[in-house]
Amino acid sequence: MITLSHYLILSAILFSIGLVGVYRRKNLLLLLFSTEILLNAVNIGFAAISKFYGDLTGQMFAFFIVAVAASEVAVGLGLMIVWYKRRGTLDIDSMQSMHG
Amino acid sequence: MFEAIAFYLFSAVTIAMFTITVMSKNALYAMSALAAGMIMISGFFFLLDADFLGVVQIIVYTGAVMALYAFGMMFFDTTREVKENIRAPKLVFLLSGMTALLLVIAFVAPIVSDHIEALYPMVEGVQNPQAVGVVLFTKYLVPFEVAAVMLLVAMIAGIILAGKKMDESLTLKIDDEFQEKGAQ
Numbered sequence: 582m583i584t585l586s587h588y589l590i591l592s593a594i595l596f597s598i599g600l601v602g603v604y605r606r607k608n609l610l611l612l613l614f615s616t617e618i619l620l621n622a623v624n625i626g627f628a629a630i631s632k633f634y635g636d637l638t639g640q641m642f643a644f645f646i647v648a649v650a651a652s653e654v655a656v657g658l659g660l661m662i663v664w665y666k667r668r669g670t671l672d673i674d675s676m677q678s679m680h681g
Numbered sequence: 682m683f684e685a686i687a688f689y690l691f692s693a694v695t696i697a698m699f700t701i702t703v704m705s706k707n708a709l710y711a712m713s714a715l716a717a718g719m720i721m722i723s724g725f726f727f728l729l730d731a732d733f734l735g736v737v738q739i740i741v742y743t744g745a746v747m748a749l750y751a752f753g754m755m756f757f758d759t760t761r762e763v764k765e766n767i768r769a770p771k772l773v774f775l776l777s778g779m780t781a782l783l784l785v786i787a788f789v790a791p792i793v794s795d796h797i798e799a800l801y802p803m804v805e806g807v808q809n810p811q812a813v814g815v816v817l818f819t820k821y822l823v824p825f826e827v828a829a830v831m832l833l834v835a836m837i838a839g840i841i842l843a844g845k846k847m848d849e850s851l852t853l854k855i856d857d858e859f860q861e862k863g864a865q
Contacts, residue, residue: 583688588729591692593785595699600777602703605770610708610750610757614715617746618699621722624738626788632729637801637816640731644817647741648828652835654746658753659842665757 588629595622609664609671613657620650687728695721706762708754716747733810 599622602615624643631639665671698718705711719742726735801816817825 583684587688588725589785589789591695591725593781594692594696596784597777597781598696598699598703600781601774604773604777605703608708610754611711614702614711614750617715617742618702618718621719621742624734625722625725628726628729628731628734631731635803637803637812640734640813641816641821643731643734644737644813645824645828647737648832651741651746652832654749655835655839656842658749659839662753662756662843671757 585629585633588633589626592622592626592629595625598622607673609661609673609676612673613654613661616653617650620646684728687724691721691724691728694718695725708757712747712750712754715750716743719743719747730809732808733813 596619599615599618602618603612606612606615624646627639627643627646629639631637631643661671664676668675695718698714698721701714702711702718705714719738723735723738723743726732726738801820803812
């Protein structure tokens with residue numbers, strides 16, 4: 582029998598995978614992929630709690646997270662295209678214009 | 682029984698796909714694995730009786746977001762392997778493990794108490810999309826409209842950033858560009 586704990590543990594595992602990606606990726610595009618993983622892991626947790634407590638609020642929050650993720654991709658990708666046109670690279674280490 | 686088989690199958694595939702996304706050196710492989718993982722996650726939503734959310738997951742994530750990423754990757758050189766210098770790989774895993782543990786403890790702590798009551802309980806005999814629609818258009822109408830405006834703003838921002846000559850910014854000019862302009 583699959584309980585709420587199973588889903589929450591899965592959500593935590595996926596969230597840690599996403600965190601590993603956020604910490605170790607140096608390429609901006611692949612960093613955005615990792616943030617998508619984080620958002621999806623949280624969505625699974627919301628949907629699971631929504632089912633096991635018989636409450637629709639969790640699903641509502643998941644919808645708004647999907648909307649936020651979609652707009653984040655649109656703006657983030659636009660900014661990345663601008664940056665790539667200027668610098669020719671998406672490496673995070675090259676993202677500094679101040680020399681101190 | 683079938684729920685258990687489906688759960689373990691979906692979780693194994695999802696974890697494998699997301700691990701490929703995080704670890705792969707090739708951006709194209711990472712994107713394909715991410716798309717496959719998104720589809721598998723929609724399977725969890727169908728298992729959890731959140732039919733509408735599962736459909737939205739497939740349409741928005743694997744349809745729109747992944748298509749947008751694929752479109753964006755046409756601008757970048759994706760066949761070349763991504764070069765990343767990672768300074769302390771062990772520290773990365775330790776840090777992310779500790780952070781994840783801390784987050785899980787912080788968010789699971791309220792569940793231990795027994796005082797959780799359903800704010801908008803699910804009604805028997807009503808399909809999931811109907812129930813979602815009723816709650817979304819009554820209790821969450823204002824956040825829904827705000828989300829619509831936010832998506833419109835994001836769409837306009839994406840069009841302008843990618844289409845107009847935004848890469849010729851005056852505030853971020855590199856010194857050489859000024860000298861080139863001055864020489865002309």
